[in-house]
Amino acid sequence: xxxxxxxxxxxxxxxxxxVSELIKLSYDRFKLYIENGQKxxxxxxxxxxxxxRQYAADIxxxxxxxxxxxxxxxxDLRFLQMSIKLASTYKRVSNHIAQAAxxxxxxxxxxxxxxxxxxxxKNQKLMNENGIKSFENNDNELALRTIEDDEINNELFEDCxxxxxxxxxxxxxxxxELSEKVxxxxxxxxxxxxxxxxxxxxxxx
Numbered sequence: 001x002x003x004x005x006x007x008x009x010x011x012x013x014x015x016x017x018x019v020s021e022l023i024k025l026s027y028d029r030f031k032l033y034i035e036n037g038q039k040x041x042x043x044x045x046x047x048x049x050x051x052x053r054q055y056a057a058d059i060x061x062x063x064x065x066x067x068x069x070x071x072x073x074x075x076d077l078r079f080l081q082m083s084i085k086l087a088s089t090y091k092r093v094s095n096h097i098a099q100a101a102x103x104x105x106x107x108x109x110x111x112x113x114x115x116x117x118x119x120x121x122k123n124q125k126l127m128n129e130n131g132i133k134s135f136e137n138n139d140n141e142l143a144l145r146t147i148e149d150d151e152i153n154n155e156l157f158e159d160c161x162x163x164x165x166x167x168x169x170x171x172x173x174x175x176x177e178l179s180e181k182v183x184x185x186x187x188x189x190x191x192x193x194x195x196x197x198x199x200x201x202x203x204x205x
Contacts, residue, residue, distance in 0.1 A: 005070050008062070012083055013136055015059050019090050020132040022052045026097045027125045033104070034114050034121075042101040049098035052090065059087040075205070082201040086135065089201075093128075093194045100187040107177045107184075116160050120188045123152045124195055131198035135205075143202035146195070153192030160185040 026045050033041040063080045066072065072080060109117060127149050134143035164181055167173040173181070 005066070005072075008066055008070075009076065009079070012059060012062055012066075012080075015055065015062070016083065016086060017132060017136065019052060019055050019059065019087070020128060022048060022055065023090065023093055023097070023128050024125060026052070026094065027121050027128070030097070030101070030117070031121055033101075034109065034118055037108070039105060042105055045101040046098045049094045052094035056087040056091045056094075060084050063087075078205050082135070082204055086198055086201055089194050089197050093191060096187045096191050096194065100184050100191075103180050103184045103187075107180050112163065113160075113181075116156060116163070116185075117188070120153065120156055120191075123149060123156075124188070124191055127192065127195040127199070131195050131202075134199050134202040138202060138205055140203055143199040146199035150192040150196040153189055157185055157189040 026048050029041045029045045029048070032038070063084045067077075067080055127146050130142055130146040130149075133139065134146060161182070164173065164178060164185075168178060
């Protein structure tokens with residue numbers, strides 16, 4: 001019975017790593033869209049959202065089953081509690097990426113905007129990688145560095161808003177596109193918060 005319990009905990013870690021890899025794939029598709037402008041990349045991101053949310057829901061159910069059947073304590077209990085929170089966070093991360101992709105289906109990126117989004121993606125892919133790595137290895141130092149990296153997202157968001165304000169003053173953007181683009185960049189700012197939250201769970205283990 002104990003062997004099965006240890007295997008179950010290990011399987012949860014594998015599932016969490018797999019979800020993180022799917023998030024990475026979503027960012028890769030965004031990167032491809034920036035490079036080739038093909039909307040099928042955005043559509044694939046939206047399709048991935050369903051898979052990621054389903055996978056995360058499976059993690060939640062698995063954790064609840066272990067909590068009910070094994071009644072873990074101490075470190076294992078904290079791990080399962082944080083894993084449930086992590087799964088919920090990954091669902092939100094996936095949703096934000098999909099919502100951002102949906103906006104671009106109607107309002108494509110201008111050339112100047114591609115640099116901003118590329119910088120967001122570069123930083124957040126690293127946060128995603130380091131966040132799950134810190135959680136799985138209980139690396140508190142890496143977790144704290146990952147949390148600090150969210151400041152890059154905040155600075156980028158401010159730069160994007162300033163850029164949109166400039167377009168507005170020059171009458172180069174419609175009110176509808178303006179509102180959607182503000183929301184688009186807000187999704188990326190929130191993505192940074194969510195990915196920092198993954199790292200924050202490490203500090204609670």
